[in-house]
Amino acid sequence: LPRTEKSKGRSENDLSSRELILRAVGELMAEQQSVDVSLSEVGKKSGLNPALVNYYFGSKSRMMMELVLEAIGPSVKRLDELLEMDIPAEEKIELHVKAIVSTFFDYPFVNRLLHRVSRTDQGQFAKELADEIVTPMHKAQRQIIQQGVREGKFRDVNPMFFFFIVTGACDAIFHSRYALRHTFGRKTISKKLMSEYTNEIVEMVLNGISA
Amino acid sequence: LPRTEKSKGRSENDLSSRELILRAVGELMAEQQSVDVSLSEVGKKSGLNPALVNYYFGSKSRMMMELVLEAIGPSVKRLDELLEMDIPAEEKIELHVKAIVSTFFDYPFVNRLLHRVSRTDQGQFAKELADEIVTPMHKAQRQIIQQGVREGKFRDVNPMFFFFIVTGACDAIFHSRYALRHTFGRKTISKKLMSEYTNEIVEMVLNGISA
Numbered sequence: 001l002p003r004t005e006k007s008k009g010r011s012e013n014d015l016s017s018r019e020l021i022l023r024a025v026g027e028l029m030a031e032q033q034s035v036d037v038s039l040s041e042v043g044k045k046s047g048l049n050p051a052l053v054n055y056y057f058g059s060k061s062r063m064m065m066e067l068v069l070e071a072i073g074p075s076v077k078r079l080d081e082l083l084e085m086d087i088p089a090e091e092k093i094e095l096h097v098k099a100i101v102s103t104f105f106d107y108p109f110v111n112r113l114l115h116r117v118s119r120t121d122q123g124q125f126a127k128e129l130a131d132e133i134v135t136p137m138h139k140a141q142r143q144i145i146q147q148g149v150r151e152g153k154f155r156d157v158n159p160m161f162f163f164f165i166v167t168g169a170c171d172a173i174f175h176s177r178y179a180l181r182h183t184f185g186r187k188t189i190s191k192k193l194m195s196e197y198t199n200e201i202v203e204m205v206l207n208g209i210s211a
Numbered sequence: 212l213p214r215t216e217k218s219k220g221r222s223e224n225d226l227s228s229r230e231l232i233l234r235a236v237g238e239l240m241a242e243q244q245s246v247d248v249s250l251s252e253v254g255k256k257s258g259l260n261p262a263l264v265n266y267y268f269g270s271k272s273r274m275m276m277e278l279v280l281e282a283i284g285p286s287v288k289r290l291d292e293l294l295e296m297d298i299p300a301e302e303k304i305e306l307h308v309k310a311i312v313s314t315f316f317d318y319p320f321v322n323r324l325l326h327r328v329s330r331t332d333q334g335q336f337a338k339e340l341a342d343e344i345v346t347p348m349h350k351a352q353r354q355i356i357q358q359g360v361r362e363g364k365f366r367d368v369n370p371m372f373f374f375f376i377v378t379g380a381c382d383a384i385f386h387s388r389y390a391l392r393h394t395f396g397r398k399t400i401s402k403k404l405m406s407e408y409t410n411e412i413v414e415m416v417l418n419g420i421s422a
Contacts, residue, residue, distance in 0.1 A: 118389035130393030160395050161411040168383025172375040178329035182341030184371050200372040208415030
């Protein structure tokens, strides 16, 4: 094969191996309900040599970081579209809360992983996570709150507190599986449960910050 | 020394060594902002032989379990007093939220530890934690909500959702230290910040579930 075609082929394989690894890690975390997955498990699940983790990511913690960014990144990018929409602030809050809960539903391990990664490598990733995920969310939320205040619908709530209360509420049902199972008798989070939980958060938050 | 006095003496020493170990673990977790403490660190910090952990607790995970129960237990017991008080449901919610945030403030590692312990030992502790902490909280919250509904103040909010939203909100600022530091520029949670955050949760929750 000519050199260019060969490198093209390899580059496509590279991409898909990288993706295969990340997908395997995500699936393992979902299955085991734990972010403690070993490289040998990742190798088995993906059918690839565990050494490829270092080849593609440099380290296991960087691999977990990439997984977080891939899971949450698209939602963070869609925040700009949300801000541009010509709808009342109340509807923006509703869409925003639904997007957060959907992300945790689709990637149940993401928030736990996010906290884990933020504490590893002497906080090397903490700033990156804040810059890539938290700060854009905070800025978007602040804008939506300001819009709601201008529309006479919201009180002038502290956006930092808003961020922690809303994201903490969205995360809690996913984070406290043991409580869901043993106190409330629910073994899994169905789409219906997720949807009802989301509606309750939206109602509580919208009433909670109403002017 | 007569036998009784000697055993009395040893039993008091036992008690205080056990307490010294738990205190050392708590302090290490607070200092390192991580629940990953090694037995040798515990030994250094407490001035005791790390082997005493197994002597007193049987295992490291049981020791962490005991630490969670000691930290949260008193607040859970005070729930009965709260329920008995002759005050409106709104005030009970306020006192309850303040108690939760205070516990996280006094023991910043507790919630993280709670989740960690609930996932260790194949869920051996998950049911115990739910029974000892979550179920009593849920029952108390359900009673307070019912009281507020009778008083015409609260809508009939789902107590399970209420539990996750409120505890998730209370926990979030402690849980997301990296966000607090890098997005919001706060290195520590002061008493003032804690108090303002608590007030915002109370306001959002009370408005959020108002009839």
